[in-house]
Amino acid sequence: MPRTASTREQARFTFAQDLAGMEMLTASYRAHRFAPHVHDTYVIALIERGAEQFRCGRADWLAPAGSLVIVPPGALHTGQRGCDAGWSYRVFYPAPQLLVALMAEWPGATPAPPAFGDTVLTDPPLFRVLHHLHLLLHGEACALHRASAWRTAMGALLLRHAGLAPRQPGRETSAVRRAQDLLRADAGATLGLTDLASAVGLSPWYLNRVFARDVGMPPHAWRNQWRLAQAKTLLRRGQAPAKVAAALGFADQSHLHRQFKRAFGVTPGVYRGECGGGKRS
Template sequence: MSSPAIAPQTESARMHIAPDFAGMELLTARYVHHRFAPHVHDTFVVALIEQGSERFRCRRAEGVANAGSIIVIPPAEVHTGQSGGESGWSYRALYPAPQKLGELMAELRDGDARLPVFDRVVFDDPALFRALQGLHAVLIACRDPLLRSCAWREAMTPLLRHAGVVEPATGREDVAVRRAQELLRADPNGALTLDDLARAVGLSPWHLNRVFSRSVGLPPHALRNQWRLAQAKRLLRGGLSPAEVAASLGFADQSHLHRLFKRAFGVTPGGYIQSKNVQDRIEPFR
């Protein structure tokens, strides 16, 4: 009897671009035999090792980063990369421009846009790893500008803690939070960005996102989605189809509405319509 065929070890790489983040590149890749020659980027590199391990060498350090590790390399630092074992490695990487990190640093340090300095290359921080994975996924798959900008600050702020950046103290800012809620209610189709909201209420985007989440219990994009879902119920009861509701309320598509609706209410929009129709056919008790 012949031995079973062994599946080939495949390699793949796909690059996405986030135009609203200064053209930030977003790589999703799996490599087995590929070796990166010594090279540099004009951006930061934030790599998330999801499977396997990567062997690297750069000016400050060399070693192996295992699954769950975060690699951070500053601009213009020569580095290499190759598999740290026979099975290769899978990873996601973000390449934020110095300009974007400088803007966030300015929000955190009262206008001081000096770039962060990391004293290590490899970090082990499971919560940050998950947050950066989520940011990577959002920037690839979601067009909602409010969600994108909130996700950026929620993921990158804890990364900057590893560079010794101390977040400023924040108060309640009740007036600003109430005004932001009013603006979000008036913008169900999702035209506002976090920058727009922050300018309107006189806070930095990071400050607004932090005090809003602390005061309301949800970040701005999540609260706006709750209002959208309440409106979705009303429109579904009024006879609109899920596709029409998704389009009228600014959801990315019908599946986006379906996913959020099921998560919030336990039934899909179609199931909600069916329940409503069954209720309508029930003869009132006399």
């Protein structure tokens, strides 16, 4: 991670290629002062520690830890520390068309670049879900998980703070059941949310929402639970963890190891041995 003049300052940009190359920033600043500048994207910042002081338009703002900052495209703004310790934050830079594309998936919505009511927001539940999304987009999550988390988090932001109210979802029992069948058949865990939604005749955002409502969890989480249940069955039959991981579409054996232990409290190898499967191939 490149460091600035102060050893307490660091900044790293990453890019979400599956979200039109959206930029993301993870940074800590103490002495740095941003000159007045603009972006051609939205700025959605999560203040993790300290506080940031900035001017946006004609107003001065102070964003403390736990707050969200939203700057629209083209808005002139600055940035500097708002307390002696400086500030640490995580930032999304979604292009307007990325949010418009998300809104186009909503029933009855009119896709247009959203206008947010406030520049600094205090919304702890939303902060947590956006923070989780930022972390997830840097990790090993599969395409289905990433797409689902993106729609859940950014959808919540738009619904809560952009004055948007799409039509409430109706009953889609047959579509949800069909989606479950397709996820069961997706042995390699390669099916993405867009393809899954297209196969059942719904938009990705709408399917994600009605699936979570009817099943109690979004599609990626349900598929993961089903895969873990299948993993237990295969391990009881004596299959080696590496073979089980490959058969069920886990990234590798260590990925299965982490998921299995998180769910059941033991590793796949220990579970296989305790089931008497350790002597079989």
